[in-house]
Amino acid sequence: MELSILLFLAVLTGLLLLLFRGHPKAHGHLPPGPRPLPFLGNLLHMDRKGLLKSFLKFREKYGDVFTVYLGPRPVVILCxxxxxxxxxxxxxxxxSGRGPIAVVDSVFQGYGVIFANGERWKALRRFSLATLRDFGMGKRSVEERIQEEAQCMVEELRKSQGGLVDPIFLFHSVTANIICSIxxxxxxxxxxxxxxxxxxLFSKSFKLISSFSSQVFELFSNILKHFPGTHREIYKNLQEINTFIGHSxxxxxxxxxxSSPRDLIDTFLIRMDKVRLGKRICLGEGIARAELFLFFTTILQNFSITSPVAPEDIDYTPQEVGVGTIPPVYKICFQPRTMDSRLRN
Structure with missing residues (x-):
C-alpha cells in the first residue's frame, strides 16, 4: 500500500512539474495563440473535423498570424x-525553407526538390529548371505532348457515350502521362x-499523407513511429515507387x-551542376498552366458537360485536408458535340 501511495505521489509530482515548466520559454517571442498544455500542446483545442477548421477558428480570435503547438512543437500559422x-x-x-514532414521523412531523408533545403535544394532546383527549359517548357514541344495527350483523353471520354462518369482517374492519368513523357x-x-x-501507389499515398492519422503522426512521430500505422503503409508504397524509378x-x-539526351533522367545522368538558381515555386507551373488551358479547351470543343446536381447544390468540401487537399468524389456527363454544334460555338 505504501509503495502504491509513493508511486502515485511521484507521478503527481511529475505532472505538476510538467504543468509549470512545460511551456517553452520562447512562447513570449512568438505570435499570440491558444495556451498549450504540456506534451499535448493545443491538441484538445483542435476540431475533430481537421486542422484546417481549427486554424480558421483560431484566426477569428488571434488574427492572420498566430502560434499553435502541434504536440510539443510550436508552429506559426499564416492565414x-x-x-x-x-x-x-x-x-x-x-x-524558402521547407519544414520536415514526419510521415515521409524516413523515405526522402531531406533529398528531392520538394523536401530538400539549403544548397542541396538550390542545386537540384537549378538543374530541374534548366532541364525543363531545355525540353521546351512553355514551347512547342511540350504543347505537342499535351495536345497528343488531350486527343487520347477525348477518345477515352467518348467511350462513356454521354453517360455519368467519375473523371478523376482519367484526369490523373493524362496529367501523369505528361510528367512521364518528360x-x-x-x-x-x-x-x-x-x-x-x-x-x-501515388493516389493512395497522397490520401494517406493528407489523412487525419498522418496529422496525428506529425504531432507525436517520435513515439508513434515505433507502432503500426499509416506511416508504414506510406513508407512501403513510396519505396516501391523508388524501386520503379531506380530500374528506369x-x-x-x-x-x-x-550527345542526345532523351528526357530528364538522361539529362540528370549527364549534367547536374551547370545551371542557375531560383526561388521555391512550383517547377511545373508553366506546364500545368498549359495543361489546364489545352485540356479544358479540348474538352469544351468536343463535349457538352452536364452534372446530375444543380451548380448551387454541389458540395466542394474536400475528403481530406492535410499536406494536400483531396477533392470530393463527383460524377459528370460528357455528351459528344455534333459537327453543327461545334461550328456554332
Missing amino acids: GPEAIREALVDQAEDF VFGKRFDYKDPQFLRMLD VEKHRETLDP
Whole structure:
C-alpha cells in the first residue's frame, strides 16, 4: 500500500512539474495563440473535423498570424492572402525553407526538390529548371505532348457515350502521362499494368499523407513511429515507387548517349551542376498552366458537360485536408458535340 501511495505521489509530482515548466520559454517571442498544455500542446483545442477548421477558428480570435503547438512543437500559422504574400513573395528568400514532414521523412531523408533545403535544394532546383527549359517548357514541344495527350483523353471520354462518369482517374492519368513523357521519355497506355500500379501507389499515398492519422503522426512521430500505422503503409508504397524509378534510371544508364539526351533522367545522368538558381515555386507551373488551358479547351470543343446536381447544390468540401487537399468524389456527363454544334460555338 505504501509503495502504491509513493508511486502515485511521484507521478503527481511529475505532472505538476510538467504543468509549470512545460511551456517553452520562447512562447513570449512568438505570435499570440491558444495556451498549450504540456506534451499535448493545443491538441484538445483542435476540431475533430481537421486542422484546417481549427486554424480558421483560431484566426477569428488571434488574427492572420498566430502560434499553435502541434504536440510539443510550436508552429506559426499564416492565414489570408496579405500575410502569405508578405512571407512567400516579399520575403521569399527568408521563407524558402521547407519544414520536415514526419510521415515521409524516413523515405526522402531531406533529398528531392520538394523536401530538400539549403544548397542541396538550390542545386537540384537549378538543374530541374534548366532541364525543363531545355525540353521546351512553355514551347512547342511540350504543347505537342499535351495536345497528343488531350486527343487520347477525348477518345477515352467518348467511350462513356454521354453517360455519368467519375473523371478523376482519367484526369490523373493524362496529367501523369505528361510528367512521364518528360521524365521517362514516353507516355503510357491508360491500361498499362505498370502505369496503373504507379498511379494507384501515388493516389493512395497522397490520401494517406493528407489523412487525419498522418496529422496525428506529425504531432507525436517520435513515439508513434515505433507502432503500426499509416506511416508504414506510406513508407512501403513510396519505396516501391523508388524501386520503379531506380530500374528506369539503370535502363537509361545502359543506353545513354551524352550527345542526345532523351528526357530528364538522361539529362540528370549527364549534367547536374551547370545551371542557375531560383526561388521555391512550383517547377511545373508553366506546364500545368498549359495543361489546364489545352485540356479544358479540348474538352469544351468536343463535349457538352452536364452534372446530375444543380451548380448551387454541389458540395466542394474536400475528403481530406492535410499536406494536400483531396477533392470530393463527383460524377459528370460528357455528351459528344455534333459537327453543327461545334461550328456554332
